[in-house]
Amino acid sequence: MNIFVLLRLAPDTVEELEIGGDGKSLDADILRFKPNDPDEHAVEEAVLLKEKHGGTVTVAALETPEVDDILYTALAKGADRAVKLTGDLGAAQSEAAARLLAGFLKAGGPALAPDTLILLRSQSIDDLEGEVGPYLAEALGLPYACVVTQVAPAGGAVKVTREFSGGLRGEFTLPLPAVLGIQSAEKPPRYVPIAKVRAAMKTARIETVDAGAVEQPARVGVERMYKPEAAGRAVMIEGAPEEVADKVVELLSKNSVI
């Protein structure tokens, strides 16, 4: 199989998050980045698929500070190639990022190899909508499934299990090539000892590919970013059940509900 994993760093919420001076973004001075959990699961799933079905795993990411670390870690875990997309990326938002990644994936020709599987996070802590996956699938003209927890390639297709809220699951079959948004791998991400990461840093190389520039400005912009504001007050009603019922009725009528 020809597996791609697209990675990205997300803000680390262990640090206090502050709004920057522009009121539209996080304060970059105290911001730190770490790999998202679903990103780590996507790498794990890719390596598991490789171990089961053979093939190559390529990890790729747009260039951001410290992104080399997660690429080397993925190499230490069993990825075969690591690619960093450079260029005038600015703060590439979801759609632009998807176009850049699509450009990289199509670099070998407009049609991807028929056994290609593209994995990425289903969502990210700063992208709960999980926009990049669908945009990417659209740009590549490929089918897409998100919140995937199991992946089983068979013939020219891939059977996936998706996990929805409320414990609901669904099985879907997609023709290959396909883009999958991974929620969790079949096994928890493996531990990779520091020695292996360091060995990867010494022996492996991260390829850099010029991804060009962001073509168009974002069609959706941030108006204002703010911390959750305390809204309303909760009132605890105490007393015997009858008293509580009376008070509830009183409150409801006072607020013109009944």
Added chain:
Amino acid sequence: MDPVKFSLFGLPGVALLWALALAAFAVFGWRIARLIGLLRQGRYENRFDRLPRRLGHFLKHVLLQPRLFNERSIGLPHFLIFWGFVVYALCFNWALIRGLAPFLPIPYPDEVPAVALFLDVFAVLVLVSLGVAVARRLFYAPPHLHLSFDANLILSLIGMLMVSTLVGGAARIVAEGGRSAAWTPFSGLLAGLFSGASRETAHHIVAAAWWVHMLTVLGFLVYLPFSKHLHLLASPFNVFFNASATRAVGDLGTPGAKEDLTAGASRWQELTWKQILGGFSCAECGRCDRSCPAAGSGYPLLPQQIIQKVKDHVVRHGLNGANGNGVPKLVGEVITPAELWACATCMACMNCCAVWNEQVSVIVALRRHLVSQGEVDRTVQDMLGNLQRYGNSFGKSDRMRARWAQASGLKIKDARKEPVDYLWFVGDYASYDPRCEEITRKTARVFARAGLDYGLLYEAERNAGNDVRRVGEEGLFEVLKEKNQQAFQKARFQRIVTTDPHTLNTLRHEYAWEGARPEVRHYTEVLDELLQGSKLPLRQKLSGRVTYHDPCYLGRYNGVYDAPRRILGALGLELVEMPRSRDKSYCCGAGGGRIWMEDAEKVQERPAESRVREAVALGGVSTLVVACPKDLAMFRDAVKTTGNEGRLAVKDIAELIDEATAEPEAKPA
């Protein structure tokens, strides 16, 4: 009459002795050469440093065997059997040379009166000792003593040697007409047995006893390297090459190693030669199992089994030259991960091992392999991830490391900005654990009251890596060490004081320093000195009966036993010792990364619970004093799980010092 001057089926005695001796020594030499060949297949590490020190260690622990005496029932008997062996081995060689070369103008050893006396007395001492040893095996065997047929056979063979000597001596008295009776008093007692025999017959009995003795020794020689009595040959070398003869106790370094040992051992050839020699040296006595807190709690670990399994595996597959197919995996099949992860690296096993084996280093070598394969518990993996990312096991921001001080308005110097006498390396638990924060603040106040010039590294401090190293993540240990060393270079300080004994251990012994190695001290050592020097005035004496738990990494690893006890005395407290104290202290179960692991199965009684019950059983003791933040966490938890809340309080020694030195008005009402 010379015992070799006879003929058997026309074969002269001398020729027979030559044939038997050559055969026995050939088998013995062949076997030993093969065993040495196995050692040479292990990885190299240099244990040839500081030979005079090693010799001193050898003389003390092989010739005097103080560690044997830590179990009274067998200490003296073993000592006597050992010296009996030495005396008899020397005389055997003497007799053998004389027997093989009858033309030599020397007597047999038992023809020399003083030597005969020695042999006579030792024969009885050894027989009595053997009686004790057999009775111990039959009637009051301690738990985990390996009750093998092997051991009984060996005891019988030794008995045979002694009996043949006494019988030979008795017959000699009759044969020589009572001449030598005064020199062999115990043989003299047996001489009555042969009173009816003619001198001729008595001579034959002397010769027969001599042959029985020599044949037994030759048989023993052949059997020995195939039996558990290999320890008799290997353990003197094992003691001589012991790591702690020249280095800190429990040092995991492998100087001189030619390969990278950080990925650990997955095959026996990836153990070091010294680790393999440890297997040959084990006498199966079970001391380590009896002292092991993991074994005591019913975890699957038995330190002796680790050593024995390695030995059996090495001998079985190494001597067959088997490689690959059919050879079970050393880690996973021969030794299970559960055994390896149960170890708290508390050093109890190594502290009592009579042959100075290094169980912990073997366990860590095998753990390293598991880590290199990513086979670690989920919780440990999370901790290692946190340590990689934030430099602490709590997964909190490094910027929060000194929050315990900042949040309460304590002004503490930043050693990176201004010079200090003491650099206080606070450690993860004392910095981040909510249970410890208040105690850390109290320690800071006590330091201030004593006028100690001290400072912190603030967010530059990282977990020191002691437990990371013992989990087997050597690469991460190196990273943490490098980061701390960079921080040390930026700071100006004379000495280091630590809260956590684990931190103390690794900073003191496992860090490299530019220039002179600074003194690294535990806070109990510093506070003891301040109290003794009257730098820290007591405002009010405390009273009451307390007991004290020796942390493994403070006591067994670093030999600090008296400082905390002197502090308690100075404060006015009466110290009641638990039965397991000082170097026999019973681990709380937190070390070696255990504090990050969750028990998969229910255990009989966790080590910390056993320890709390031990303290409660003292009677009249209401406080268990600790000097390690991990102990505080473990024992406070164990007090709850054993239902001893209200009966036993767990207090850090710093809390008590704070109480005794606080300004009266500052004391809470």
